[in-house]
Amino acid sequence: MTIHGDHPFLPPESERSPVRRLRGRLPSPVGLWTTAYGGKRAGLTVSSMLVADGEPGFVVGLIDPDSDLWEMLQQARTAVVALLGQPHQQLADAFGYVAPAPGGPFRMIDWTDTDWGPAPLGVTTWAGCTLVDPHPPEVGWALQVHLEIAHVELAPDDVPPIVHRRGRYTVL
Template sequence: MTIHGDHPFLPPESERSPVRRFRGRLPSPVGLWTTAHEGKRAGLTVSSMLVADGDPGYVIGLIDPDSDLWETLHKARTAVVSLLGGPHQQLADAFGYVAPAPGGPFRMIDWTETEWGPAPVGVSTWAGCRLVSADPPEVGWALQVQLEIAHVELAAEELPVLVHRRGRYSTL
């Protein structure tokens, strides 16, 4: 077996999407979107997202229409959007389906059940949200999902925010 410094499934540079490579040069916060409906929990690591201030505020993210998250969020109509910190890289990879999580990623840490869905224990910043539209527009490969922010939790002590840029994590 040989261990490489590069990602083993990364296509050659000539075959990579220039738009994806352009987006990859932007530092993006690493969010974890979680929801639950009738006992089924679902979650997904989302870095293609932004927060729009206002009254109410909104979280807008690009979500895979074939993901378990979208299937469950579509039914539940509520979600928790958590901002991950430096210690949560393995959690981000597990919910991004790029790292193994025996028994599923929800077994990796403890969770607090909220009226918006499961919130990860140990994550200091999260928002409880409501789905704005059950029929969001398609944008490229994804659905442009808009969530209205109903509740925000901000801990006094914040961990450095985990960001994703060019396929790698760093903290701010």
């Protein structure tokens, strides 16, 4: 067995997309989007997202059209968008499908069922949202999904958020 200093599946720098490399230099929030429908749950780590203030407010995210999350979100029409902190890096990797999660990532921590989907216990900042359009536009490799914010949870003892930059997590 060989231990690599770099990611073993990362293509050489000369073969990487310059647009993806530009995006990777931007610090991005690490969000966990979850939903439930018909007794099943789905979730995905999303770092290509932003929150738009207003009445109502919106969360806009780039979602993989082939993800389990998108398939279930189209049916459920509701989602929880949780902002992850330093204690949740393994959870982010599991829902991002870059780390193992025996039994599935929903078994890693406890959850609270809400009107919008499962909310992770121990995550102090999250929003309950409704899907705006079940047929969002394609943007690059993803779908530009708009969620209307219906409910926001902000705990006073907020955990410092993690951000994703150049393939690594950093705490603000």
